[in-house]
Amino acid sequence: MTTVPHHPVATYRVQLTPTFTFAEVVGILDHLVDLGISHLYLSPILTAMPGSTHGYDWCPPARISPALGGEDGYRLLRAHARAVGIGIVLDIVPNHVGIGDAHHNHWWADVMRRGSASPYAEYFDLDLAFGDGLLCLPWLPVDGDLSPLRIDADAGELWYGDRYLPTADGTLRVGDDPLAVLARQAYRLVPCDSRQIGYRRFLAVNELAALRQEVPAVYDATHAWLRELAAEDLFDGVRVDHLDGLTDPVGYCRRLRTDIGDRLLYVEKGLGVGERLDPVLPVDGTTGYDQLRLIEGAFTPPSGAVELSELFQRITGISGDGDGMTARADDLRHVTLIDVFSDRVRRTTALFSATAPDVPVHKVQQAVTTFITRVRLARPDYPSLRHAALDEITQIRADNPSMSDALDVLSYAFVDRSRAPEGLGRLGEAVAAVTAKAIEDIGYHRTSRLVSANEIGCTPAAPSVNRDEFHGAQLARVEEWPLGLTTLSTHDTKRSEDVRARIAMTAQTPQRWTVLVLTLWRIMPPPDAMTGYFLLQNLIGVWPDEGRPDETVRTRMRAYARKAMREGGLVSSWTDVDEAGENAMIDWIDALQCGVASDLIAEYVAVVAPPARDESVSRKTMSLLLPGVGDVYQGTQWWSDSLTDPDNRRPVDYTRSLDDPKTRMIRTALDVRRRHPESFGPGSTYLPVIGRGRRGIHLVAFARGDADGDPRVLFAGMRLAHTFRPVSVRDDALLPLPAGLWRDAVTGADHTGQVTASALLGDRPAVVLEKL
Numbered sequence: 109m110t111t112v113p114h115h116p117v118a119t120y121r122v123q124l125t126p127t128f129t130f131a132e133v134v135g136i137l138d139h140l141v142d143l144g145i146s147h148l149y150l151s152p153i154l155t156a157m158p159g160s161t162h163g164y165d166w167c168p169p170a171r172i173s174p175a176l177g178g179e180d181g182y183r184l185l186r187a188h189a190r191a192v193g194i195g196i197v198l199d200i201v202p203n204h205v206g207i208g209d210a211h212h213n214h215w216w217a218d219v220m221r222r223g224s225a226s227p228y229a230e231y232f233d234l235d236l237a238f239g240d241g242l243l244c245l246p247w248l249p250v251d252g253d254l255s256p257l258r259i260d261a262d263a264g265e266l267w268y269g270d271r272y273l274p275t276a277d278g279t280l281r282v283g284d285d286p287l288a289v290l291a292r293q294a295y296r297l298v299p300c301d302s303r304q305i306g307y308r309r310f311l312a313v314n315e316l317a318a319l320r321q322e323v324p325a326v327y328d329a330t331h332a333w334l335r336e337l338a339a340e341d342l343f344d345g346v347r348v349d350h351l352d353g354l355t356d357p358v359g360y361c362r363r364l365r366t367d368i369g370d371r372l373l374y375v376e377k378g379l380g381v382g383e384r385l386d387p388v389l390p391v392d393g394t395t396g397y398d399q400l401r402l403i404e405g406a407f408t409p410p411s412g413a414v415e416l417s418e419l420f421q422r423i424t425g426i427s428g429d430g431d432g433m434t435a436r437a438d439d440l441r442h443v444t445l446i447d448v449f450s451d452r453v454r455r456t457t458a459l460f461s462a463t464a465p466d467v468p469v470h471k472v473q474q475a476v477t478t479f480i481t482r483v484r485l486a487r488p489d490y491p492s493l494r495h496a497a498l499d500e501i502t503q504i505r506a507d508n509p510s511m512s513d514a515l516d517v518l519s520y521a522f523v524d525r526s527r528a529p530e531g532l533g534r535l536g537e538a539v540a541a542v543t544a545k546a547i548e549d550i551g552y553h554r555t556s557r558l559v560s561a562n563e564i565g566c567t568p569a570a571p572s573v574n575r576d577e578f579h580g581a582q583l584a585r586v587e588e589w590p591l592g593l594t595t596l597s598t599h600d601t602k603r604s605e606d607v608r609a610r611i612a613m614t615a616q617t618p619q620r621w622t623v624l625v626l627t628l629w630r631i632m633p634p635p636d637a638m639t640g641y642f643l644l645q646n647l648i649g650v651w652p653d654e655g656r657p658d659e660t661v662r663t664r665m666r667a668y669a670r671k672a673m674r675e676g677g678l679v680s681s682w683t684d685v686d687e688a689g690e691n692a693m694i695d696w697i698d699a700l701q702c703g704v705a706s707d708l709i710a711e712y713v714a715v716v717a718p719p720a721r722d723e724s725v726s727r728k729t730m731s732l733l734l735p736g737v738g739d740v741y742q743g744t745q746w747w748s749d750s751l752t753d754p755d756n757r758r759p760v761d762y763t764r765s766l767d768d769p770k771t772r773m774i775r776t777a778l779d780v781r782r783r784h785p786e787s788f789g790p791g792s793t794y795l796p797v798i799g800r801g802r803r804g805i806h807l808v809a810f811a812r813g814d815a816d817g818d819p820r821v822l823f824a825g826m827r828l829a830h831t832f833r834p835v836s837v838r839d840d841a842l843l844p845l846p847a848g849l850w851r852d853a854v855t856g857a858d859h860t861g862q863v864t865a866s867a868l869l870g871d872r873p874a875v876v877l878e879k880l
Contacts, residue, residue: 110193112344115591115789116372116737117146117781119197123599123742123757124151125161130177130185136762137192143745143771144778147195147344147372147737151599153182154333157206157315161757162599163199164349165206165316167213170333186342195344197372198337202330202360203353208315210274216317217274219243223294231326233308233318233355235451243295244306246314247271250683252299257286266290268297300683303450310353311545312448322355327363335367345372347395352377352487352540355533358388365390374593378486378543381567385589386490393592396739397565400595402581403727403734404566404608405573406808407827412615413558413571419622420557423629424637433569437551441481444546445538452538453477459531464517475514478504480538489522489536497522552602553676556642560611560649563602571615579796582810586735586794594731597741597748599757604741604750607649609724613716614645616830624712632705635692639679643669643697648709650749653717656706661749665701666694668751719829721747722873725770726808726825729874732777733812733823735794745771772854773874780821780853780876787812787820795819795846800862803841806832807865811846818879819846825874826865838866850877 120140122133133148140148152163155173163173172179189196210217215228223229223243224236238244247268248254256269261282266273266289279292290297298304300314310316320326337343346368351357357375365373373391379398385391421427426436445453457473464472482504488497498519505515518535521528552562561571585592596605603611614621625644634640646668650661657665670690673679679693680686700706724747732738743750743760746768750756766775781788792812799807808827811819824843826832832841844862851858853876859868868875 110191112190112193112195113146113782113785115785116195116345117144117788118732118738118740118778119147119149119593120145121149121598121739121741122151123161124153124163124176125757126175128759129175130181134185134188137188137194139762139766140194141192142766142775143740144775144782145194145740147197148189149197149347149739150199152199152201152349154201157208157212160206161754164201164204165208166201167206168215168329170330172333183342196342197345197347197374198334198343199347199349200331200334201349202319202321202327203350204310204316204318206315207317208271210272220274220293220295221276225294230323231319231329233320235306235308235455237454238298238304239296239306242293242306244298244302244304245295246298246300246302246305248297248299250299250301254287254290254297257290259284259286259289301447303447305451308451310350311541311549318353320355321360327360331364331367338368338371343371345374345392347374347376348391349376351375353537355530355537357487358386358490361389361391372591378540378565380485381570383485383493383496384584385592386492387588388491393589393736395598396593396595396736397598398581399565399585399592399731399734399736400563400601401565401567402573402578403594403596403731404561404563404612405571406575406578407609407723407727408558408561408572408612408615409828410572410574412618415618415622416558416615419618419625420641423625423641424556426555426638433555433557436555437547437569438481440551441542441546442477444550445477445480445542448545449538449541452534452541453480456531456534456538459534460517460521460528463521463528463531467513467517471511471514472517475504475511475518476535478508478511479515479518480535480542483539485539486543487536487540489532491525494522549675550677553642553672554638554678556638556645558612558615559642559645560603560608563608564598564600575796575798578808579794579810582735582794583796586792590735590788590790590792592736593739594734594736595739595741596727596731597744597750597756598739599741599753601756602752603646603649604748604756605727605744606720606724606748607646607751609727610713610716610720611645611649612723613720613830614648616719616828617712617716620712620715624708627708628700628705632696632699634696635689636679639673639676639693640696642676643672643693644700646672646751647697647700648713648716650751651709651713653713654710656710657701662698662701664751664755665697668755669694669697671752716830719833721769722826722829722833725773726827726829726874728770729773729777729876730808730823730825732774733781733788733821733876734810735792738777740774745774769873773876776853776876777823780878784812784820784878786814791815793817793819797822797824797843797846799841799843799865801840801842801864803832803837803865804843806838806841807843809843819848820879822846822850822877822879823874824865824868824877826869829873832865833871835866835871838869839864841865843868845877846879849880851880852876853878 154166156163157165207216218228219226280289308318354360376395461469461472483500561568674682679689795811797809809824811822813819849860
């Protein structure tokens, strides 16, 4: 039996489905060993709602899903993985449960039957104020149509369309008027836009109800299965989904740490620019979106972003620079907060108002709303962010003097956390929810200066990251979070790492890109400029290297376009579908893929595809050697043209050859990492290596070393590859290697002193060197 490394070398994320179960994962273990993976990173394994393809809508009781192979199947996977030296990281979902089908969630069904009298009422974050003690469920269309309400006489059940509605004992008799039966229940149905929401949801997803993990009984009921697995040593780590959705993230992580011991503990959590993970959290790091931003930004030239801003404004009439985006973001946060999360505002206001009865409630609500709208911290109530939160309040006060007394209420709570602890928790959760919904879901689909920067963890207003910020963040990370994950693609990213690398090439070819866009707009103008520009960039990202898209790609683009339009809410939306508007945009996308338009696009793609692939290899190799632990999302060991889910959950063909440029470099990086464990993980060091010469800017490089600071491994890769691919121009870029003799892990060539990029790279996008 091969030993599982105590400190991970790299994780491999697998999306389990009813057609890709534990048994199928066993079948790819040898492939993962060949790749160099040390830890298998599974999507949620608990029983989920019928037909679920992601597992985040799990339902009680908490047990390993029979559809995935059940406990026996999981144990078999664990045994096989351990035998080949691969550990397992589990993805757990403490924030919410699925409620889409009450037949499969007896907790929720009981709450619907008995309301606040249900023993499970405390499990959910209910708000019964709107319905005079009744639970308001926003499951009706905007017009409030109740005509689909019916009684299933055979089953003796109340249904609304295809949704089962549990009824209290004795309230339904066959032959009753369905409306009369509904009126007897502990709930009432309301329009989806009514703002009368009786339960806290996961963001704005009606089918996912939030859980109160701060209640001991809830924690015990949702984590007993994990304790049992821990007792038998059946996993090596845990990934916590949506940490910032919990009322008390710190308290939750402390309890979870006690349950899982010294196993790996990762949290899915956003971080604002310049914001660091709170050291009070007893975790090993985030799932890696903070690293994704830094890597994406390091490969995006700021000068190109400026030129793209000019094109964006020219075709949309909207400013595409940072200030313009920031102003629009504030407006969108405010609208989203009021329209989607009014329940958060009301409940948070009530908690703060209770601590300051002399301040009018409406003024406290104004302060709460303004703070949530303007704060740029991912979640401001973490202990280490107190001063940053107070600085935000000071700035709001300077801009709104009349709000001063109400802002004092918030300030006092941040200074003295015992003053309004629940209010702070709800305020923090509301900020996280608004950021996720308003910015990442809606905003990232309705601005399109450079959509490769419209990504989780990234900042479209500032798509570039300079050298000092990049290396400074890595120096801090190696000291503070040496085991944190580094990711480039996940099940949640808006597009795959390779698609982003292709799209980002527009910032390196802004003039050529401008000619293409203006020509297309002249010969085939889109029905909506903003949406058209957004979809065009994504089309460029998935366009084949040669020729035109086949029917498979065309079908995928249609589905993606429809989803993107509904997320953005400019042409259509989930609650007010405009099929005519959607079809017009989809017809336009289809038309771009044939005739003269497709010839123009194919010509552009032929120019940017090769350097984009080079940069993708460079990015991936770098991600596996930076401080932390590299994560490989399923299928991204090869070129992946995936867009957002469910497109990125398509089956992976694991029979593909490992003799692929990207795959070869992944294997090289992980082989080197295994040979030098002292240079990675806790106690290791990081040394920036700065390129010199006229084209030194085209190199990104660093060395990794042991606790004594002795560099042992060096990475060097190309960036801004469009003008750096010919070997001849690489003579103008120099890299001063740390002292000693360095050997290329692929070619075996030795280097010392200052070397040219042409000698170091040849025609390759990246190299990994080992010190002899």
